[in-house]
Amino acid sequence: MEKKDLIIRIAGQGGEGVISIGDFIAAACARAGQEVTTYKTFPAEIKGGYAMYQVRTSLDRIFNPGDAFDVLCAFNGEAFTKNQHLLVPGTAVVYDYPGGDFEPEIPPGVYPYPIPMSRMAGELKASRSKNMVALGALSHLFNINEETLIEVLSKKFRSKGQEVLEFNLTAFTKGKALAQELVKNDPWRMADPVAPKDVIILSGNSAIGLGAVLGGLQFFSAYPITPATEIAKFVAKHIPKVSGVLIQAEDEIASISQILGASYGGKRAMTATSGPGLALMSEMLGMATMSETPVLVVDVQRGGPATGLPTKHEQSDLFLAVHGSHGDAPRIVLSVEDVNDCIHMTIDALNLAERYQCPVILLSDGSLAFSTQTVAAPDLDTIPIIDRKRWDGEGEFNRYVITPDGISPMADPGTPGAMHVATGLEHGPSGAPNQSAANHEAMHAKRFGKLKTVVDVFKPVEVDGAGEADMGIIAWGSTIGVVREAVARLRDEGFRVKGFYPKLIHPMPVSQYEDFAKTCRSILVPEVNYQGQLSYLIRAETTLSPISFTICGGSPFTPIQIMHKVKEIVSCP
Amino acid sequence: MSLATTSKTPLKSRDYKSKVPVVWCPGCGHHGVLKAIYDALAAAEVDPSKLACISGIGCSSRTPYFINSYKMHTLHGRAGAVATGTQLARPDLTVMVMGGDGDGFSIGGGHMPHMARKNVDMTYVLFDNGIYGLTKGQYSPTSRREMKSYTTPYGGPDDPLNPLLYMLTYGATYVAQGFAGKPGICAELIKGGLEHKGFSYVHIFSQCPSFNTLDTNDFYRSRIEMVPPDHDVTDLGSAMALARMGHYGSAPMGLLYKEERATLDERMQMIIDGTGGHAGYDKNMIINELRP
Numbered sequence: 001m002e003k004k005d006l007i008i009r010i011a012g013q014g015g016e017g018v019i020s021i022g023d024f025i026a027a028a029c030a031r032a033g034q035e036v037t038t039y040k041t042f043p044a045e046i047k048g049g050y051a052m053y054q055v056r057t058s059l060d061r062i063f064n065p066g067d068a069f070d071v072l073c074a075f076n077g078e079a080f081t082k083n084q085h086l087l088v089p090g091t092a093v094v095y096d097y098p099g100g101d102f103e104p105e106i107p108p109g110v111y112p113y114p115i116p117m118s119r120m121a122g123e124l125k126a127s128r129s130k131n132m133v134a135l136g137a138l139s140h141l142f143n144i145n146e147e148t149l150i151e152v153l154s155k156k157f158r159s160k161g162q163e164v165l166e167f168n169l170t171a172f173t174k175g176k177a178l179a180q181e182l183v184k185n186d187p188w189r190m191a192d193p194v195a196p197k198d199v200i201i202l203s204g205n206s207a208i209g210l211g212a213v214l215g216g217l218q219f220f221s222a223y224p225i226t227p228a229t230e231i232a233k234f235v236a237k238h239i240p241k242v243s244g245v246l247i248q249a250e251d252e253i254a255s256i257s258q259i260l261g262a263s264y265g266g267k268r269a270m271t272a273t274s275g276p277g278l279a280l281m282s283e284m285l286g287m288a289t290m291s292e293t294p295v296l297v298v299d300v301q302r303g304g305p306a307t308g309l310p311t312k313h314e315q316s317d318l319f320l321a322v323h324g325s326h327g328d329a330p331r332i333v334l335s336v337e338d339v340n341d342c343i344h345m346t347i348d349a350l351n352l353a354e355r356y357q358c359p360v361i362l363l364s365d366g367s368l369a370f371s372t373q374t375v376a377a378p379d380l381d382t383i384p385i386i387d388r389k390r391w392d393g394e395g396e397f398n399r400y401v402i403t404p405d406g407i408s409p410m411a412d413p414g415t416p417g418a419m420h421v422a423t424g425l426e427h428g429p430s431g432a433p434n435q436s437a438a439n440h441e442a443m444h445a446k447r448f449g450k451l452k453t454v455v456d457v458f459k460p461v462e463v464d465g466a467g468e469a470d471m472g473i474i475a476w477g478s479t480i481g482v483v484r485e486a487v488a489r490l491r492d493e494g495f496r497v498k499g500f501y502p503k504l505i506h507p508m509p510v511s512q513y514e515d516f517a518k519t520c521r522s523i524l525v526p527e528v529n530y531q532g533q534l535s536y537l538i539r540a541e542t543t544l545s546p547i548s549f550t551i552c553g554g555s556p557f558t559p560i561q562i563m564h565k566v567k568e569i570v571s572c573p
Numbered sequence: 574m575s576l577a578t579t580s581k582t583p584l585k586s587r588d589y590k591s592k593v594p595v596v597w598c599p600g601c602g603h604h605g606v607l608k609a610i611y612d613a614l615a616a617a618e619v620d621p622s623k624l625a626c627i628s629g630i631g632c633s634s635r636t637p638y639f640i641n642s643y644k645m646h647t648l649h650g651r652a653g654a655v656a657t658g659t660q661l662a663r664p665d666l667t668v669m670v671m672g673g674d675g676d677g678f679s680i681g682g683g684h685m686p687h688m689a690r691k692n693v694d695m696t697y698v699l700f701d702n703g704i705y706g707l708t709k710g711q712y713s714p715t716s717r718r719e720m721k722s723y724t725t726p727y728g729g730p731d732d733p734l735n736p737l738l739y740m741l742t743y744g745a746t747y748v749a750q751g752f753a754g755k756p757g758i759c760a761e762l763i764k765g766g767l768e769h770k771g772f773s774y775v776h777i778f779s780q781c782p783s784f785n786t787l788d789t790n791d792f793y794r795s796r797i798e799m800v801p802p803d804h805d806v807t808d809l810g811s812a813m814a815l816a817r818m819g820h821y822g823s824a825p826m827g828l829l830y831k832e833e834r835a836t837l838d839e840r841m842q843m844i845i846d847g848t849g850g851h852a853g854y855d856k857n858m859i860i861n862e863l864r865p
Contacts, residue, residue, distance in 0.1 A: 028654045030865035200863035219662050238859050245841050254654040261658025287648050413643035413666050416622045423646040562678040
């Protein structure tokens, strides 16, 4: 299969501008008509520690950050050492030499490009310009479009004054000149620019914020937690423009309490957190279920339990999201695959909360949180807004009246004639406390029953491939993007494989799982947690007996890992 | 806060009474506080359909059921946080919180400072009976140390906290104290809280005849002392001195402190106005900022 993409990994120390130049490359590529997906890791410390930014670009759609890199740019010895094992023959390495803190031994077959980044930054009397020297060199060596890069730099630095811009451009030009002195003999070059598409470029976290604002959000309560905080940053900036409110609460318990209060007041409300915060919210999630109050909670998962691996990727909050509360507390759980989903499924999640008057949990994850991707610019005319069913003013108002679809009309405070209590005590149709056995059973049936149509209302699970397969792969969250590529590559190699990509995790679309399984000889469920949480839920709720394939090393899967696993199980074609 | 201006005939106290029967024990101080709340709502002419009464868990947290209004009966300790959301989402409403000493200062203690310092425009009526009544008599954060209770058979190990000093310290802009045996004074203080723009904290001693045999009606009666007529309610230092005095000896009754300060919803509106925000804002402007 001809390789149409290019993957550049920049590695260095936190604070050296690794992340900045990664962002510049991503934006420049987007301006040059390329699709972009990035992946970054950064230290849990504020200063220092290893930081890495990987940019994958292609003229075709990209589903994940890739297996490994084609080009490494190492800012220091640690960055080189950490990636040395990935320097396979044919890859290229740009590194800080001479004058850096290391003199690397270049593995055989690797194309070396020593660029004295630190020394040049020293000559420019600004150690902070090291990254711009590197960027100039990378641009020249790998055909990263200079014109669009300079546009991006101008846009970025314009607000900081002409002097800052000039200075950065000087460092960029110096880096380019250094690269021009070297002989290029590797094959890696970015595709030439094509007409730019109508895209925006943003991280998964910003995309959830954008989806919230586009989805009519009016109230957000925030509490800082890695890796979710950036969602609040986006919403805080933009929600006042649409007359909405973001408040920073004293803790996550207060956050979810405040959004329940705001939703009772008639407003679309959400919060965003990570696993530890979701754990704190679990009691109030039950309150949202019991009082039938629409709320959206986004959980950007990280490594756990406890403080765990706060900046690392994991998909281990599924049990908590699906079952986390006391009592029988139904809710809707969705999970996003990519940045595009982060926008559109946040809108879906707000709509589902309103429609079904229940808590909705949207699961994202650490790698998606900070992955920058190009996505089609949203078209405001096609964004659906579904509001809660409100009382029509006819007859007597009973907040929890039993209806055929289990959904009872709500009334905002201020509505004459509809004064009622929203309560966490078990209650009868009027809201008055009622502890009788018959009532508790009837109300449970109402709260669970109303969610039965969710699987019909939500879009069907995407099946990747047709006909019979030797292996069906079920993936959730950002693992889907990895599986998409693995499935395509395995097919190219002659394997009969299919993918099944649920976004509605709970209630589980059981018949769709079973229909899919009927076409596959075996089922594999790769996920980034120790227990195989989706596998567990599949075994509990369906007749499937999937093979669980789990990793939990703080990073997402790569396509090659999935391919190897499939090949282990399925004999060669 | 929204005071009714449209109703033709003024509402009477009984118009705020819901049809739900009151469930408290005979002799419970909460009956007096409830009467004071009805009277205060009538006196402040609050429109019941624009009133949101929010509570957590405890005997006093049942109060919203007895009031003709919109109401939420939430989780233990969370009433204030829920009410903060309702108030910010709907500044046109009158928001009240009713709850007890355990609900407010033990499990919900983390929320108290923030409602106060943010000056959330609501009235918090705290029924202090110095005991967990609904769970049949455990010592609370306002119990006296010598109290022998369910969980302190030999007397309690901790000193009580000082709610008035706490709320003054964290920046509540209206702080008052009453006694359930004096519902007329309580009604005046609650009415003042409803009319005050900002976070109003009204602390009311309310005896629990079933489980707190230490803090009897007679005990409270002997302890309370009216705030001196020459007390300056705008002087935080004097208010704190009165609150401290109450901790060790007599308990001041009346309004201790009142301050005019911008409320959280007013400051939020300033942020919205600062961005030129309005409901019809063209969201394409936000999308355009994200182009590469």
